[in-house]
Amino acid sequence: MADKHDHMRSDTAVIARGYDPALSVGSARPAVFRSSTYVFSSPEAAERAFDIIGGRAQAPAGERTDLVYSRFNHPNAEILEDQIVPLEKGAHAAAVFNSGMAAIMTAIVTFAKPGDRIVYTVPLYGGTQHFIHEFLEPFGITGTAVRAGETPRLEDAIRSTPDVRMVLIESPANPTLVMTDIRSACRAAAALMVRPLVLVDNTFLGPSFQHPLECGADVVLYSATKYLGGFSDLLGGVALTRDPELTRRIKSRRGLFGNILQPDECWILDSRLPTVHLRMNRASKNAQRIAEKLAGHGALKRIYYPSLIEDAEQCRIRDAQCDYPGAIISLDLKDGKPAAFEFLRRLRLARNAVSLGGVETLVCHPKSTTHSSVSKEELEISGVTDGLVRISVGIEDWRDLLTDFEQALTGL
Numbered sequence: 395m396a397d398k399h400d401h402m403r404s405d406t407a408v409i410a411r412g413y414d415p416a417l418s419v420g421s422a423r424p425a426v427f428r429s430s431t432y433v434f435s436s437p438e439a440a441e442r443a444f445d446i447i448g449g450r451a452q453a454p455a456g457e458r459t460d461l462v463y464s465r466f467n468h469p470n471a472e473i474l475e476d477q478i479v480p481l482e483k484g485a486h487a488a489a490v491f492n493s494g495m496a497a498i499m500t501a502i503v504t505f506a507k508p509g510d511r512i513v514y515t516v517p518l519y520g521g522t523q524h525f526i527h528e529f530l531e532p533f534g535i536t537g538t539a540v541r542a543g544e545t546p547r548l549e550d551a552i553r554s555t556p557d558v559r560m561v562l563i564e565s566p567a568n569p570t571l572v573m574t575d576i577r578s579a580c581r582a583a584a585a586l587m588v589r590p591l592v593l594v595d596n597t598f599l600g601p602s603f604q605h606p607l608e609c610g611a612d613v614v615l616y617s618a619t620k621y622l623g624g625f626s627d628l629l630g631g632v633a634l635t636r637d638p639e640l641t642r643r644i645k646s647r648r649g650l651f652g653n654i655l656q657p658d659e660c661w662i663l664d665s666r667l668p669t670v671h672l673r674m675n676r677a678s679k680n681a682q683r684i685a686e687k688l689a690g691h692g693a694l695k696r697i698y699y700p701s702l703i704e705d706a707e708q709c710r711i712r713d714a715q716c717d718y719p720g721a722i723i724s725l726d727l728k729d730g731k732p733a734a735f736e737f738l739r740r741l742r743l744a745r746n747a748v749s750l751g752g753v754e755t756l757v758c759h760p761k762s763t764t765h766s767s768v769s770k771e772e773l774e775i776s777g778v779t780d781g782l783v784r785i786s787v788g789i790e791d792w793r794d795l796l797t798d799f800e801q802a803l804t805g806l
């Protein structure tokens with residue numbers, strides 16, 4: 395299927411490729427295959443399928459091997475993986491997982507072993523940060539943290555960390571949207587004798603507005619729970635690579651861990667893919683209008699939004715790697731926590747919840763929720779203050795959202 399549709403543009407390919415109605419009794423939309431096991435066409439075909447799963451043989455492109463057992467693979471995962479590839483510029487293969495954390499941890503432990511070192515940007519998503527401290531470090535994989543956005547320091551850390559196996563970047567950082575230069579990190583990695591893999595958590599701006607594989611990264615990671623899913627009604631994760639061999643290795647670990655995305659969830663996520671660009675574009679336009687109207691509001695100490703950045707180096711990174719500013723805005727309220735909490739209590743349209751990337755607008759107070767177990771020093775590095783609220787702008791009419799935020803800020 396892939397070859398036939400390689401010439402298509404992404405918005406067409408995401409609909410047209412990866413699904414063959416003939417394999418689902420002509421159904422125009424994919425069926426859900428909930429079977430846990432698959433009947434072999436012959437004992438020889440079963441042997442061949444196990445040789446391929448066990449890594450003893452490689453299927454040439456186009457060979458249709460028998461399915462085996464749904465922890466390894468199932469039709470809805472295959473359809474979803476084929477359909478998601480065109481959304482990520484530069485990707486040739488994908489693996490889907492039952493959460494973003496499952497994708498992140500499986501990719502990391504596929505390529506790093508005890509004794510290896512990881513260089514990573516901070517702040518990272520809380521779960522990823524905990525995974526490094528509470529699992530990888532006791533396991534013998536140690537990390538070197540570099541503050542997001544510090545281009546020369548990140549290059550230095552990549553060059554000078556012995557046995558560096560992997561570079562993990564999250565850009566823009568949560569919740570202050572500080573951007574890290576992906577290209578420069580990839581160049582520093584490529585200059586080493588043993589090239590570390592560069593992994594990028596692209597949840598905040600991808601797949602529509604930031605394309606790490608085109609910047610030289612090896613693996614792009616997603617919490618599909620966010621913009622890909624888009625409706626705050628499923629958990630999922632994705633790893634995408636330029637080199638299909640890397641995805642093959644990730645899938646082999648996934649088969650051991652048993653964290654493949656289940657058929658029903660694959661089907662739901664699959665139905666959301668054709669609207670990812672529509673939803674993200676609308677949410678980004680909404681957010682840009684709202685952020686530019688709120689900038690300079692008397693109740694705010696600071697507003698964080700990519701189109702309002704002033705720092706020259708941050709502007710350079712943004713212009714080099716981001717197509718549009720995205721739909722996350724953070725507000726730092728002058729009167730600290732009481733003002734932030736009052737703002738949350740007063741909201742009528744936007745809802746007070748963690749998570750992001752849904753069609754509905756969500757607002758949270760990171761210091762007391764998503765970042766509550768982060769140390770004081772790390773909070774300072776991350777810019778998470780008492781007065782900070784993070785807004786994930788949805789696809790409502792931006793004027794109604796602006797009215798809601800303005801009434802909630804009045805007199806604070």
Ligand SMILES: *Cc1c(COP(=O)(O)O)cnc(C)c1O
Pocket residue numbers: 493494495496519521564568595597598616617618619620629630631
């Ligand atoms: C939500 C999120 C994750 C974790 O994803 P889950 O689907 O909740 O496991 C990882 N990285 C980022 C940037 C996120 O926003």
